[in-house]
Amino acid sequence: MTPPDALPLPDPARRSVLRAAGASLALAAAAGCDGAPAEFGSPLYAPARGADAGPRSYATVLDLDGFGRGVMVHTRGGHAIKIEGNPRHPASLGATDIFLESAVLGLHDPARSRRLRRDGQALRDAGVFTTFLAEQRAALAARGGEGFRLVTGPIASPTQRRLIAALLAQWPGARWHVHAPLADAAAGVMLPLPDFARVRCVLALGADPLGPGPAQLAWARQWAEARRAGREAGRLPALLVAETSPCLTGAKADRLLPLPPAGIAALARAVAAELGVAAAAGATHPEARGLAAALRAAGPEALVLAGRGLPVEVHLLAQAMNAALGVELPAIPDPRAAPEAGTLAELAAEIDRVTHLLILDANPVFDAPADLDFSALLRRVPHSVHLGVQVDETALSCAWHLPLRHPLESWGDSRAFDGTAALRQPATRPLVEQAVAAEVVLARLAGIPGDDQALLRETWRAGWGEADFEARWLAALEEGVVADSAPAPQALRNDADMPTPAPVPQGLVAVFAPDPNLWDGRFASEAWLQELPRQLGQVAWGQAVLVAPQDARAAGLTDGAEVEIFISGRTLRAPMLVMPGQAPGAVTLPLGGGRRAAGGVPAGIGLDAYRLREAANPWVAEGVTLRATSGAAWEARLPDQAMAGDAPRVRRLAPGEAVPPLPPTRSLYPDWTYPGAAWGMAIDLDTCIGCNACVVACQAENNTPVVGPEEAARGRMMHWLRVDRVPTGPEEAPSVDFQPVPCMHCEKAPCEVVCPVNATVHDHEGLNLMVYPRCIGTRTCSNNCPYKVRKFNWAGYAREAGAVPVRNPDVPVRPRGVIEKCTYCQHRIKGAQDSARQEGRALRDGEIVTACQSACPTRAIHFGDINDPDSDVSRAKAEARNYALLGNLDTRPRTTYLARLVPGA
DSSP states (O other): OOOGGGSOOOOOOHHHHHHHTHHHHHOSOOSSSSOOOOOOSOOSSOOOOSSTTSEEEEEEEEEETTEEEEEEEEEETTEEEEEEEOTTSTTTTTOOOHHHHTHHHHHTOTTSOOSEEETTEEESOTHHHHHHHHHHHHHHHHTTTTTEEEEEOOOOOHHHHHHHHHHHHHOTTOEEEEOOTTOOGGGOSEEEOOOGGGOSEEEEESOOTTSSSTTHHHHHHHHHHHHHHHHHHTOOOEEEEEESSOOHHHHTOSEEEEOOHHHHHHHHHHHHHHTTOGGGTTOOOTTHHHHHHHHHHHGGGEEEEEOTTOOHHHHHHHHHHHHHHTOOOEEEEOTTOOTTOBOHHHHHHTGGGOSEEEEESOOHHHHSOGGGOHHHHHTTOSEEEEEESSOOHHHHHSSEEEEBOOGGGSOEEEEOTTSOEEEEOOSSOOSSTTOBOHHHHHHHHTTOOOOHHHHHHHHHHHHHOSTTHHHHHHHHHHHSSOTTOSOOOEEOOOOSOOOOOOOOOOSEEEEEEOBTTTBTTTTTTOHHHHHSOOTTTOBOSSOOEEEOHHHHHHHTOOTTOEEEEEETTEEEEEEEEEOTTOOTTEEEEESSOOOSSOTTSOTTOSOOGGGGOOSSSSSEEEEEEEEEOSSOOOOOBOOOOOOSSOSOSSOEEOTTOOOOOOOOOOOSSOOOOOSSOOEEEEEETTTOOOOOHHHHHHHHHTTOOOOOHHHHHTTOOOOSOEEEEEEESOTTSOEEEEEEEOOOOOTTOHHHHHOTTOOEEEOTTSOEEEOTTTOOOOOHHHHHOTTOOOEEOOSOHHHHTTOOSOSOTTSOOOOTTOEEOOOSSHHHHHHHHHHHHHTTOOOOTTSOOOHHHHHOTTOOEEEEETTSTTSHHHHHHTSTTEEOTTGGGOOOOSEEEEOEEOTTO
8 A cells, every 4th residue: 555655746737736626616506406305303493485496494513622612513415515603603603714614625535435345445335344444343352352442532512432442441441532633631620610791901922812613703702892892991901922923813912022942931930020929029021010900900811821832831821820920720531631542652652462453534644753764663553444424544554444523414412612512413415325424433332322413312311301302302402402511610720740951952942833725734725724814924825944034144034035945854745835924933834734645635735744743742843944956946935916096904092082084086987875775884993803703704605706716816706705904013923903805885986987797886785796798807996996806817716626506505606717706695684684674574684794793703804884874884984093004095985994902002
């Protein structure tokens, strides 16, 4: 069998990318390709209407790092078409992130694993494995499971935990190993539950609470609430950040300190000393006094957080500082904690005693530390089985591979970061005939009968009892959460001994960080996320080593140059990106790229930083050497979008200030009145965190295709909505504002008057629309648009990919050679109007929610009828912070912005 490291890396040419990314063009949902499935559960928001192919919605849960986030899955004709957040679930609160939005892409990926495989060969007869499993189970049972090992990712599922416990009880000689590439051993087994809505000052020591993660949606919502409360009270909460790699939290910081990991530890000791923590007495730092004063002024309304990859000492100091400030920080035991489970390193040490290895939905051949050489270890195991959604690197190295059901087509359960349980129910029939559920495989090994639904019901019947089981079951399916299932929080105690500070490393260090789009690599097969520019750096279809401007100048390196990295005898070649805000003395290696078996996306995109990672210290590597090669430079960073005019793109105001009014203008355009509704949008830049959820939500909603790396490098990406980043301040420690830019729907639209065929027009409610059959592709409208939000369909991308009719049926697919753009989700407006008309009532404010608005975790986007003075959007536009982008051009945009507030601006 060819090991994954030896697989060839094809050139990701545009056409190969488009063919491979068929799911992103054909993606998500269907206008009645076949009949609707049998009822899986009770629909929550959209009961079945009319024919069986009518729309339905199902509450379910999707995992990230083992934690569940509640979602609503909208289906049509039995096919999942769109993910929305479940407002009842504490981890989503009705919002989504880019990973949740792209779940339908993974479900419909044509490159999903579809066949049982043995020694790399696909088998049509699944009974072959059933026979093998029965034989091996009998042999293992005879010796009490001796030689059997189970490898999984982190698991917070009560049902999977029950089945694993049953299996280990039957087989005392067996053992379970948990492999979590992004696990942080220094964080401990207690999970803090900070409430950002109540804070007045936050000190983030390498922490990124606003960045991607299982709790981001809840924490970002809380932080936005704290900002809103602070604006009303005239006292904004302060965000103080010390970080090595630029992140979303640092981008919004009031005070940013780029420091290497050892520098963050030194800062933590010094701030703790200023706050009277005895264990840190005598430590000093030039920034410590000011930071401690800000925290002390907030008192119990302060918060200190330590981030992933920092030493245990920093986490303990953060707890001690919170205690010194009087902060009551609740915590719960980590629902994923498994004291009975071993590590991957422990499995490697005893691999010669392993006869049977089952790997459930994990990919250690790709993401295990390089010094374990897990691919070689697998070759020493007589019987290895992999269960996964994709034929990934581990699947190719195992003797057996079974297709795994996607979470959107299987039953299960999970717990959120706060311990709240939720049931997972399928929103679509299984799309892969041979796919199995992980719960079923575990149950068969343990000799427990039943399918995944029966196994799930048994778990909760044991907890609830028989008396009112059915009522609670249906309620949990409809609500999307299990009522009263979160454990009672307890005070986070700091009773561990403070370790001796580690010596400060000399020379350059490397920091490993999850990629904001690919995470640990599990999302590398999803073309939406590959083509999505990173929030910081503007990199798409690739990755780069992040280097501080000071270090780049000292070494004579430039943006995009290829560099070679040496760590402990291992080397890696990769493009380099000069990243403002990167800590000097440290380079960042993003994880998750360089996949050699990435499903529908061509192999080799990005860099495989796992090749340089070691089990002893998976987050920081010392003794790093970085040198330029003679390789050709790579233009990694996409250019920032240029716009006409010289007015400030992002307004910054001090609390209490107002945007100065523009001088009156005279125009040749006539004024129009809209007697009915007049739709408009306001985007609050003070609460926007630049998470890009709105961009992917718009793409999923509107059948927007990917174009591939070559076209993306030419600036031809088709996103109807982009998030511009606007940095200010010194490049060593910049502050970054994020500005979502959809079509402005200008009252006096420059695009309309130049169209020779009247393809871009205004409707009676003020929407600037495209009539696609009229468009002849002159692109004069795009040239005349000062905001550059109109996209030209250069190549008929959907047709090149061989797309099949499984798209959002409410939005037409555009042909080649036409201009397309944001429509304010016109189909949602029309659908809500039709429903209200059928029910004989007027539209209610907030009844129409655009896709971008629905996804936003901070509720920064307001949409509605600006003719209604009491509407949410009218109230937003009435604020003194409201302004129009390039308002001096007098285009009268319907989309306006609320300025960011900065103390002392």
